[in-house]
Each structure stands twice: as structure tokens, then as C-alpha cells.
Amino acid sequence: MKTGRIIKSISGDYSVQTNDGVYITKARGLFRKKKTSPVVGDVVDFQVENETGGYIQHIHERENILLRPPVSNINKVIVVMSAVEPEFSQQLLDRFLVVVHSYHITPMICVTKKDLANEKQINDINQILSKYEEIGYDTLFVGESEDLSVLIKPLIEGIIVLSGQSGVGKSTMMNRLFEDLNIETNKISKALNRGKHTTRHVELFEMEHGYLADTPGFSALDFSHIEKETLTDLFPEFANIKSECKFRNCTHINEPKCAVKTLIEEDSFYQLRYKHYLTLFEEIQNRKVRY
Ligand SMILES: Nc1nc2c(ncn2[C@@H]2O[C@H](COP(=O)(O)OP(=O)(O)OP(=O)(O)O)[C@@H](O)[C@H]2O)c(=O)[nH]1
Ligand SMILES: [Mg+2]
Ligand SMILES: [Zn+2]
Structure with a gap:
């Protein structure tokens, strides 16, 4: 068994970089059953089959994907x-x-x-x-x-x-x-x-x-995993002052005494950020994401 990092994946061939070079590996049916497949960036263990190839057996836990x-x-x-x-x-x-x-x-x-x-x-x-x-x-x-x-x-x-x-x-x-x-x-x-x-x-x-x-240019940006309640945390300058809003779960839209609305009052840059926040909020609400 060898361990390495997947650096490239083309139609089922995973190039795995190890201490002694790159191996072209394949993933067996085992991952299909688990409904997961290796991706570029993964650290994997693989069974060596010959000098340059092998079969991936295990994907190490991912930090993120x-x-x-x-x-x-x-x-x-x-x-x-x-x-x-x-x-x-x-x-x-x-x-x-x-x-x-x-x-x-x-x-x-x-x-x-x-x-x-x-x-x-x-x-x-x-x-x-x-x-x-x-x-x-x-x-x-x-x-x-x-x-x-x-x-x-x-x-x-x-x-x-x-x-x-x-x-x-x-x-x-x-x-x-x-x-x-x-x-x-x-x-x-x-x-x-x-x-x-x-x-x-x-x-x-x-x-x-x-x-x-x-990476290839994005043709679509996927928001389907983002909830409107947590959207505010993805705008760092809003997340930072959220605790100053009167309401703990303030969405900074209709609530009174909102710190975000005070922040954007006199600054056109933050107004624009806020506008994009509202657009995303609405999109998430309607869940019709298209770009
Ligand atoms: N003048 C100039 N042209 C640039 C610069 N950067 C990229 N280009 C040109 O922009 C065009 C597109 O560049 P690519 O590197 O193919 O763009 P990409 O982001 O890889 O695009 P995808 O692979 O389709 O996602 C090419 O004709 C480049 O020569 C730059 O800094 N100055
Ligand atoms: Mg490109
Ligand atoms: Zn607020």
C-alpha cells in the first residue's frame, strides 16, 4: 500500500503523487457503493499493481471540499x-x-x-x-x-x-x-x-x-447549500457587528436598531455589498439560482 495526493483526475484515471513519483490509479466499485468518489486534493492509500499504476483503497478524511x-x-x-x-x-x-x-x-x-x-x-x-x-x-x-x-x-x-x-x-x-x-x-x-x-x-x-x-471557469455558482439565516455570516463586515443589532437573529432587512443598516448609511461601498446581500437573500428564499 502507498499513500499520496491526487493531483489530477481525467476520466477515471487519478494521478497520485507519492514520495517516489506519480502513479496513475483507478478507483474500484467500492466507492460507487459508498456514493463517493476520489477528487483532486484527496490524500489516498492505494494498492500498487505495477510500476506506474494501482487501485485506490481509501480516501483520508477531507478538511473541506x-x-x-x-x-x-x-x-x-x-x-x-x-x-x-x-x-x-x-x-x-x-x-x-x-x-x-x-x-x-x-x-x-x-x-x-x-x-x-x-x-x-x-x-x-x-x-x-x-x-x-x-x-x-x-x-x-x-x-x-x-x-x-x-x-x-x-x-x-x-x-x-x-x-x-x-x-x-x-x-x-x-x-x-x-x-x-x-x-x-x-x-x-x-x-x-x-x-x-x-x-x-x-x-x-x-x-x-x-x-x-x-480550474475551469465556473458556469454556475451553487448556493443550494446556503441558508438565508446564515448568509450574513458570509459577509465578514456584517458578521463582525451582528452582535450590535437589537435582535439576535437579525437579518438586517426589516428589523429596527440594526447595526448593519447603520454601517451602510454613509458608505456607498457597503451599500453595494448590502445590495448584493439582499439579492442573494432573495435568491436563496426563492431557490431559483441561476447565473
Ligand atoms: N492583456 C492581458 N491579457 C490577459 C491577461 N491575463 C489573461 N489574458 C488573456 O485573456 C484570455 C483568456 O485567458 P485564459 O488564461 O485562457 O482564461 P481562463 O481564466 O483560464 O479561462 P477558462 O479556462 O475558460 O476558465 C487570453 O487570451 C489571455 O491571453 C493579462 O493580464 N493581460
Ligand atoms: Mg483556463
Ligand atoms: Zn441587523
Whole structure:
């Protein structure tokens, strides 16, 4: 028996990295019966069948699991958004942050394509990012001329996942960080017109003492596991002052003496965050999630 980490999964073949190299393994029917299957990020025990292959016998307990795409044992998700092409959307960013928080994973924000943005767009995004920093998020704003490895390498600890809309530049970041990687990237116009994602599978790449993972762009953000009562906890600045609301289970909507409503009174950034909170609250209430 050997133990290793699944770094890639393609049509039933799980690449498992061990101390003495990568084995291509398969999962037997045993997992189908248990209604679970191995995912990238899992630490697994497998029976060696030959020099390069084997059968997975056991999945070690997961610290967390992100669905769509499935990756487990994540330390941090870098939510990648582009400044332009596709245009920066604070609403989409807030949705991503909420989803990542809901899996008890720490998100950070990386905005790309700075080189394509004009001065006003750069100023606006810098201003927005400084507000997210105020809440406690780490942020990056990069373009073609920034040295990515200087910025990203210090962040690597455990499994770090790049996540975000199709076309924002996740695979481009990977290619710049890893020499000779050459992951397929796409012209944004083509990617969007065909409504197709360039990256189709998740893969972990070793970096420093951990891994960086490229993922396919999300086509849908799943909220089905989030309850409206706990949504407020997924907005850290609201969660922090919740205890100051008059009502213990305040949803910050119709209740009097609400600390969140006081917070947003004079600040347009928090008003926008609150607006996105309300939109999500309603969506959860109606459970018709679509994006
Ligand atoms: N000018 C400029 N172009 C960029 C930058 N980052 C990415 N691009 C371009 O944006 C397009 C899409 O990039 P990808 O790396 O394929 O995007 P992705 O996020 O991996 O997309 P999916 O795999 O579909 O999820 C490519 O044509 C890249 O060359 C950047 O910082 N500046
Ligand atoms: Mg990609
Ligand atoms: Zn309140």
C-alpha cells in the first residue's frame, strides 16, 4: 500500500503523487457503493499493481471540499476577476466570496488585465480593492508587466486554487508561473462567443511547499447549500457587528436598531455589498439560482 495526493483526475484515471513519483490509479466499485468518489486534493492509500499504476483503497478524511469543480483540502481560493474583458463585476465578486466562505475556505482577490485597463478603470478598481482590504481580504491587481511569481509564491501554503469566470486569465497566470507548462488559453472573444471553457479539468501543480491549482471557469455558482439565516455570516463586515443589532437573529432587512443598516448609511461601498446581500437573500428564499 502507498499513500499520496491526487493531483489530477481525467476520466477515471487519478494521478497520485507519492514520495517516489506519480502513479496513475483507478478507483474500484467500492466507492460507487459508498456514493463517493476520489477528487483532486484527496490524500489516498492505494494498492500498487505495477510500476506506474494501482487501485485506490481509501480516501483520508477531507478538511473541506469545493464542488464544481471538485477539489478537496483547500487552504485558500484566489478569486480571479479581470479588470476588463470580461468587465469587472463587483456583484460577481461578492457571489464568489460568499460561496468560498460557505465552504469555510479563506478567499483572496486577484484582479487581472491591468495592462488593458485605462486610468479611470485602474483608479476605480484600486479604490474598490482598498475597501475589500479594509474588510480583511488580501488583494492583488496585476497585468502583463507585473512579476507574478514574486507576488504569488509567498502565498503558497497547502493547496491554493485559482477560481473565477471563464476568460479572466487563470491559465495565463499558471503559464507565467510555471515554465514549460503551456496550458491552453483562449482569446476571450472566442471563449465567450462559443460559450465554452478553455480549461476542462482541475490539476494541482507543485509550487514551493504546496500546490497551485488551475480550474475551469465556473458556469454556475451553487448556493443550494446556503441558508438565508446564515448568509450574513458570509459577509465578514456584517458578521463582525451582528452582535450590535437589537435582535439576535437579525437579518438586517426589516428589523429596527440594526447595526448593519447603520454601517451602510454613509458608505456607498457597503451599500453595494448590502445590495448584493439582499439579492442573494432573495435568491436563496426563492431557490431559483441561476447565473
Ligand atoms: N492583456 C492581458 N491579457 C490577459 C491577461 N491575463 C489573461 N489574458 C488573456 O485573456 C484570455 C483568456 O485567458 P485564459 O488564461 O485562457 O482564461 P481562463 O481564466 O483560464 O479561462 P477558462 O479556462 O475558460 O476558465 C487570453 O487570451 C489571455 O491571453 C493579462 O493580464 N493581460
Ligand atoms: Mg483556463
Ligand atoms: Zn441587523
